[in-house]
Amino acid sequence: SQQGEEDPQALSIQEGENATMNCSYKTSINNLQWYRQNSGRGLVHLILIRSNEREKHSGRLRVTLDTSKKSSSLLITASRAADTASYFCATDQAGTALIFGKGTTLSVSS
Amino acid sequence: KAGVTQTPRYLIKTRGQQVTLSCSPISGHRSVSWYQQTPGQGLQFLFEYFSETQRNKGNFPGRFSGRQFSNSRSEMNVSTLELGDSALYLCASSPGLAGGAQETQYFGPGTRLLVL
Numbered sequence: 225s226q227q228g229e230e231d232p233q234a235l236s237i238q239e240g241e242n243a244t245m246n247c248s249y250k251t252s253i254n255n256l257q258w259y260r261q262n263s264g265r266g267l268v269h270l271i272l273i274r275s276n277e278r279e280k281h282s283g284r285l286r287v288t289l290d291t292s293k294k295s296s297s298l299l300i301t302a303s304r305a306a307d308t309a310s311y312f313c314a315t316d317q318a319g320t321a322l323i324f325g326k327g328t329t330l331s332v333s334s
Numbered sequence: 335k336a337g338v339t340q341t342p343r344y345l346i347k348t349r350g351q352q353v354t355l356s357c358s359p360i361s362g363h364r365s366v367s368w369y370q371q372t373p374g375q376g377l378q379f380l381f382e383y384f385s386e387t388q389r390n391k392g393n394f395p396g397r398f399s400g401r402q403f404s405n406s407r408s409e410m411n412v413s414t415l416e417l418g419d420s421a422l423y424l425c426a427s428s429p430g431l432a433g434g435a436q437e438t439q440y441f442g443p444g445t446r447l448l449v450l
Binding site: 254255257259264265266267268269272312316317320321322323324325326327 | 338367369376377378379382389390392422424426433434435436437438439440441442443444446
């Protein structure tokens with residue numbers, strides 16, 4: 225079952241623009257993670273945010289978490305062509321398994 | 335440190351056969367989790383092993399099984415393959431002390447399985 229659902233499913237922007245992806249989930253969580261996947265390869269971890277945190281930054285990435293709305297957002301600033309990938313949020317379901325959403329496909333054109 | 339490695343990278347099997355996939359975690363990591371990725375269902379959790387014991391299991395039929403060795407390397411086996419088992423199989427490792435779902439997962443490149 226899908227715990228997290230990303231929105232939008234696909235996003236196309238120009239280099240230099242910001243990209244925002246949203247994730248909604250259904251049950252309470254201990255943490256939420258964001259991963260990137262390039263073209264059917266392995267996933268790369270981006271950020272882990274715990275339920276008692278509201279915002280985290282890593283380079284050009286900013287993640288927010290609103291546990292009252294059961295939602296998170298990933299902001300990529302000043303996008304580059306190399307950011308073209310699929311982005312997934314993942315939550316811990318009942319503290320055991322890491323459950324992934326279906327992802328947002330980001331396309332950054334130069 | 336070397337990353338997570340998976341072998342083989344590509345595999346073609348026919349219906350009814352069985353297959354074994356291998357995953358070597360990052361040195362020092364004791365948790366290995368397996369995921370199946372398909373275009374229709376997305377990324378789905380199969381199971382997690384920690385210290386040679388299955389710690390968590392997803393909602394997959396018994397045809398899907400796994401094991402972990404004392405050096406933390408893990409294998410997953412799928413018996414009686416079906417066409418719907420065609421997928422990218424990903425393994426991920428983590429230190430494991432807090433539970434795989436509570437830690438950053440380090441993914442391997444995956445094994446792409448095609449069932450004909």
